[in-house]
Amino acid sequence: MYLIERTLGNINSHGALDLSAEDIKHDVLVLEQWEAQKSRCRKKSQFGYDIGLSLDRHLRLNDGDILLYDKNNRYLLTVKIQLRRVMIVDLGLFGVEKITDLLTRAFELGHALGNQHWKAVIKGYCVFIPIVVADKMLASVMKSHGYTEGQYYFTEGEKVIPLLTPSESRLLFGGTEEAHTHVHIDH
Structure with missing residues (x-):
């Protein structure tokens, strides 16, 4: 060895x-x-x-x-x-006028991600989510929670790694394949 x-x-x-x-x-x-x-x-x-x-x-x-x-x-x-692809939600793009609006959006996003059992790492105003389902499925979940295209986007994991510390990388990418994932879609 x-x-x-x-x-x-x-x-x-x-x-x-x-x-x-x-x-x-x-x-x-x-x-x-x-x-x-x-x-x-x-x-x-x-x-x-x-x-x-x-x-x-x-x-x-x-x-x-x-x-x-x-x-x-x-x-x-x-x-x-x-590395898997990553979805990024940039809460700084919302142009909120009051801190309470930003807190509400962040709480609602946390609830949506938690409901799907998806991992996430927060860095600054950005929330990084490793993609464990098809992009279309993720977009559908985001839409059902009031997010529109442009408020989130998809990128390669290789582009995100330099932005994270080693411990944040472990949180974001470690064990994703083993995560239990389910998706609810509102029609």
């Missing part, structure tokens, strides 16, 4: 290791979003190697991180993180 305790850079960065060897064996450790949020994980790479992650709790893996580079054996191991 290879035990990884830190990253060596990111293959997508200009300051990454010199990987100019032509016949390098590029192996990939594919992690689902909930696995990538853990500081401890054990999984097989695409080449079949047993990889153990034992990372500092405050370190967050990013897509393309270099986990292992063996120059002599021309072996490179990077991580591929498969």
Whole structure:
């Protein structure tokens, strides 16, 4: 087993290791979003190697991180993180005149999300929700709670990760696939 305790850079960065060897064996450790949020994980790479992650709790893996580079054996191991899309509700877009209006909208949104058992992370005026159902279904739920297109939008998880701390990332992406989800649609 290879035990990884830190990253060596990111293959997508200009300051990454010199990987100019032509016949390098590029192996990939594919992690689902909930696995990538853990500081401890054990999984097989695409080449079949047993990889153990034992990372500092405050370190967050990013897509393309270099986990292992063996120059002599021309072996490179990077991580591929498969993140779900995210819906963002920007409460700052509502242009509310009174704080009570903002509090009401926030409370109603919290109730709607809680009723669906959906996770959410709040950062500033933005509420981030990992998408666990089809976009159309989410839009229908938002519409049934009085939200219109433009008051929420969808984006890739990779675009949201840089905005969050490691603990917020774990809250948003960790265990989403295991969440019990149900949807009510008002006709």
